[in-house]
Amino acid sequence: MESCNCxxxxxxxxxxxMKYQYISDFFIALAYFSIPLELIYxxxxxxxxxxxxxxxxxxxxxxxCGATHLISLWTxxxxxxxxxxxxxxxxxxxxxxxxxxxxxxxxxxxxxxSVKTRELFLKNKAAELDREMGLxxxxxxxxxxxRMLTHEIRSTLDRHTILKTTLVELGRTxxxxxxxxWMPTRTGLELQLSYTLRQQNPVGYTVPIQLPVIxxxxxxxxxxxxxxxxxxARLRPLSGKYMPGEVVxxxxxxxxxxxxxxxxxxxxxxxxxxxMVLMLPSDSARQWHVHExxxxxxxxxxxxxxxxxxxxxVETILKSSxxxxxxxxxxxxxxxxxxxxxxxxxxxxxxxxxxxxxxxLIKPITSVKKLPVTxxxxxxxxxxxxxxxxxxxxxxxxxxxxxxxxSKEGSISITAFVANSESLRDSRAPGFFPVLSDDHFxxxxxxKDAGQGINPQDIPKLFTKFVHNQALATRNSSGSGLGLAICxxxxxxxxxxxxxxxxxxxxxxxxxxxxxxxxxxxxxxxKNPFLPKANHxxxxxxxxxxxxxxxxxxxxxxTKGLLVQLGCDVTTVSSRxxxxxxxxxDHKVVCIDVCMPDxxxxxxxxxxxxxxxHERPLIVALTGNTDKVTKENCMRVGMDGVILKPFSVxxxxxxxxxxxxxxxxxxxx
Amino acid sequence: MDSVVQLQRQLVDxxxxxxxxxxxxxxxxxLQQLQDESNxxxxxxxxxxxxxxxxxxxxxxxxxxxxxxxxxxKIDAHVHQLKGSSSSIGAQRVQKVCIGFRNFCExxxxxxxxxxxHQVKREYSLVKTKLETLFKLERKxxxxxxxxxxxx
Numbered sequence: 001m002e003s004c005n006c007x008x009x010x011x012x013x014x015x016x017x018m019k020y021q022y023i024s025d026f027f028i029a030l031a032y033f034s035i036p037l038e039l040i041y042x043x044x045x046x047x048x049x050x051x052x053x054x055x056x057x058x059x060x061x062x063x064x065c066g067a068t069h070l071i072s073l074w075t076x077x078x079x080x081x082x083x084x085x086x087x088x089x090x091x092x093x094x095x096x097x098x099x100x101x102x103x104x105x106x107x108x109x110x111x112x113x114s115v116k117t118r119e120l121f122l123k124n125k126a127a128e129l130d131r132e133m134g135l136x137x138x139x140x141x142x143x144x145x146x147r148m149l150t151h152e153i154r155s156t157l158d159r160h161t162i163l164k165t166t167l168v169e170l171g172r173t174x175x176x177x178x179x180x181x182w183m184p185t186r187t188g189l190e191l192q193l194s195y196t197l198r199q200q201n202p203v204g205y206t207v208p209i210q211l212p213v214i215x216x217x218x219x220x221x222x223x224x225x226x227x228x229x230x231x232x233a234r235l236r237p238l239s240g241k242y243m244p245g246e247v248v249x250x251x252x253x254x255x256x257x258x259x260x261x262x263x264x265x266x267x268x269x270x271x272x273x274x275x276m277v278l279m280l281p282s283d284s285a286r287q288w289h290v291h292e293x294x295x296x297x298x299x300x301x302x303x304x305x306x307x308x309x310x311x312x313x314v315e316t317i318l319k320s321s322x323x324x325x326x327x328x329x330x331x332x333x334x335x336x337x338x339x340x341x342x343x344x345x346x347x348x349x350x351x352x353x354x355x356x357x358x359x360x361l362i363k364p365i366t367s368v369k370k371l372p373v374t375x376x377x378x379x380x381x382x383x384x385x386x387x388x389x390x391x392x393x394x395x396x397x398x399x400x401x402x403x404x405x406x407s408k409e410g411s412i413s414i415t416a417f418v419a420n421s422e423s424l425r426d427s428r429a430p431g432f433f434p435v436l437s438d439d440h441f442x443x444x445x446x447x448k449d450a451g452q453g454i455n456p457q458d459i460p461k462l463f464t465k466f467v468h469n470q471a472l473a474t475r476n477s478s479g480s481g482l483g484l485a486i487c488x489x490x491x492x493x494x495x496x497x498x499x500x501x502x503x504x505x506x507x508x509x510x511x512x513x514x515x516x517x518x519x520x521x522x523x524x525x526x527k528n529p530f531l532p533k534a535n536h537x538x539x540x541x542x543x544x545x546x547x548x549x550x551x552x553x554x555x556x557x558x559t560k561g562l563l564v565q566l567g568c569d570v571t572t573v574s575s576r577x578x579x580x581x582x583x584x585x586d587h588k589v590v591c592i593d594v595c596m597p598d599x600x601x602x603x604x605x606x607x608x609x610x611x612x613x614h615e616r617p618l619i620v621a622l623t624g625n626t627d628k629v630t631k632e633n634c635m636r637v638g639m640d641g642v643i644l645k646p647f648s649v650x651x652x653x654x655x656x657x658x659x660x661x662x663x664x665x666x667x668x669x
Numbered sequence: 670m671d672s673v674v675q676l677q678r679q680l681v682d683x684x685x686x687x688x689x690x691x692x693x694x695x696x697x698x699x700l701q702q703l704q705d706e707s708n709x710x711x712x713x714x715x716x717x718x719x720x721x722x723x724x725x726x727x728x729x730x731x732x733x734x735x736x737x738x739x740x741x742x743k744i745d746a747h748v749h750q751l752k753g754s755s756s757s758i759g760a761q762r763v764q765k766v767c768i769g770f771r772n773f774c775e776x777x778x779x780x781x782x783x784x785x786x787h788q789v790k791r792e793y794s795l796v797k798t799k800l801e802t803l804f805k806l807e808r809k810x811x812x813x814x815x816x817x818x819x820x821x
Contacts, residue, residue: 554719554754561703561711595753624756645756648699 018076025069032066054108061101064094145173146295164195166299171197174292177245177282180235182275191275196235207231218273223250223296225288232277245280246288250300252276276300343654344493348520349389352377355416358396365404371412378417386518387494395487396445399511403449410450419444419514442514450508459500491515541656544568545586549579549602550593559591562652576602587617594621603637618659673815680806692796696759716800719758723793726751730786745774762792
């Protein structure tokens with residue numbers, strides 16, 4: 001029997017079935033229509049979807065399916081021919097599109113899958129690179145560690161510190177289970193265990209030095225693997241149940257710095273070695289890597305043979321340590337500078353030698369830093385000059401030292417010449433009025449470097465005491481920031497001027513100073529060991545009445561003789577009461593030895609006795625101490641001046657002339 | 670004339686030796702500078718005074734250290750005086766011992782003090798002998814008609 005769509009349904013009783021079909025079709029249509037909408041929405045959001053036309057196709061396919069189901073809603077009941085036609089068209093189209101989609105998916109899905117594969121591949125690569133980065137970083141850190149360690153080792157000369165540090169750092173860097181050091185005993189026949197990393201108190205194990213394994217290690221500078229059972233490696237009871245870790249031993253050369261004599265270098269053949277034993281953790285599969293062995297060798301071999309250059313440098317350092325110590329002590333004597341009581345020690349000296357000495361002193365550092373230094377002394381620079389040799393050398397040394405300190409590269413040049421009137425006028429110093437005369441000349445010294453340079457605005461701050469220029473302060477800047485202030489003070493005392501020029505950061509700088517030096521007369525050069533005689537014929541203070549108070553007979557007499565030499569009319573007293581009894585307005589100066597118990601009191605009483613300032617004699621303290629307490633006491637009782645014992649004629653003369661000048665100025669006001 | 674030159678050379682050598690051995694220091698030079706025509710015996714006078722002073726002080730010191738209850742303050746005062754005198758004429762070694770002596774006084778170390786007293790006595794007699802020899806040489810030079818080759 002042919003069924004016809006336009007006649008009543010075949011099963012009139014299946015209303016329920018029909019209803020459900022109806023509802024399902026409706027919902028299917030709804031879903032089918034909403035899926036493309038969702039797809040469009042999400043794809044619009046994503047920017048990288050490469051298959052847009054696939055979407056269109058897919059969308060069409062779904063829409064048509066939906067349409068089919070929608071249209072079938074109308075076919076449950078009586079429907080016209082149009083509906084049937086529409087339905088058929090829809091179905092045909094759907095069929096076409098879905099077949100096309102199915103065919104296309106065959107191409108697309110592998111592509112999509114391969115994208116996933118590529119993603120996985122990239123992820124693996126990234127993980128691998130991460131691992132390699134980690135390795136490189138650890139190696140770099142180890143390298144940095146070693147560099148720091150070698151630097152620290154090189155900077156200390158204490159053998160024990162060096163060796164202990166070596167052990168600790170190696171243990172840490174290489175994650176060792178144990179690290180031990182065997183030092184040769186005094187007799188040289190045995191090695192004694194002197195330090196271990198983990199154990200607190202190594203008992204004094206000794207092994208004879210002639211063991212074959214020890215000879216083997218000592219005969220080469222490489223780190224050699226040795227058996228964990230050898231006597232030098234059996235340091236602790238076997239902790240692991242299984243295999244002890246691999247052990248490596250290396251020789252450490254020892255240089256006896258205590259037996260150092262300048263011209264008697266220790267022979268290399270009598271070199272002594274210590275033995276360093278390094279153990280990897282037991283029960284681990286770790287093995288000694290080549291780069292780890294190299295690290296150990298480098299660290300152990302710190303005291304390499306000194307080249308002849310290095311030897312010379314060390315000799316220079318040793319020889320000039322005394323000079324440096326004196327210079328340093330002087331520089332630190334700030335108290336003298338502060339209260340203006342610093343006097344230049346004038347004397348005749350060899351100017352060329354001063355420059356050469358400075359050059360020798362800075363040569364070791366400049367060689368290490370590879371900074372070429374040149375010294376240019378003008379041909380007309382006098383060989384001998386009169387001035388304060390020590391302080392001039394200090395100044396030049398400080399300036400040159402700064403040039404070296406703040407240069408990482410480039411050359412340094414020290415130039416010295418006699419300043420003529422043009423270069424004097426060019427000194428960029430307002431208020432510097434040099435006076436040329438026959439018995440003096442102006443020495444101009446320029447130190448030029450190609451180092452860090454200074455911001456021109458910061459230049460005035462350089463001369464301030466205790467101020468470190470932040471831009472110039474290096475990591476290791478020790479030093480109290482006094483150097484330039486002190487040098488400027490010295491230069492001023494030498495009636496000169498000191499300034500610094502720089503074009504800016506990174507452009508190097510030039511330090512220039514001009515000082516006044518005397519020209520020695522030809523006749524007064526004497527080589528005898530006694531002091532060159534200054535002309536005492538002239539009396540500095542003819543008829544000056546001076547009173548000397550000193551309990552000690554000998555020093556009283558010495559002081560009197562000195563003052564008599566200067567032409568003074570001297571009276572001596574030996575007690576405070578006598579002093580007060582004898583003193584009168586005629587006495588212009590009273591010298592009091594403040595080491596005696598009544599010294600300060602005498603000064604105080606003098607102040608009481610002479611109430612008016614201009615009647616009072618000048619009071620000068622003679623003392624052997626420059627400490628603060630004495631100084632403060634002198635200030636407190638109102639001393640006008642202080643002289644350090646033992647004093648010379650020149651010192652006394654200059655102090656008295658200064659004091660008398662001030663008094664004169666005071667009265668003139 | 671030769672003998673004068675020889676004597677002068679002897680004098681200079683001897684003086685240099687004293688300086689090198691540390692018996693005298695620069696202060697002695699200062700004293701020499703103060704001697705001139707108006708004051709021809711200055712150095713001898715000062716040094717003689719030093720001898721007298723020091724001998725007195727050394728006696729006092731010996732007595733003070735023998736006491737039952739030692740008075741360290743007094744001893745310190747004496748040593749201070751001796752130190753002052755010796756530094757005034759440049760008797761370097763005596764001065765140095767005095768410095769150590771004062772330290773022992775502060776510590777009230779009787780044995781140290783006694784040791785130092787011995788030392789100081791020894792140094793003093795050494796420097797006294799040396800200076801007396803020096804002056805004898807000087808007198809010889811002057812007697813032979815020469816002049817003392819010091820800056821004067």
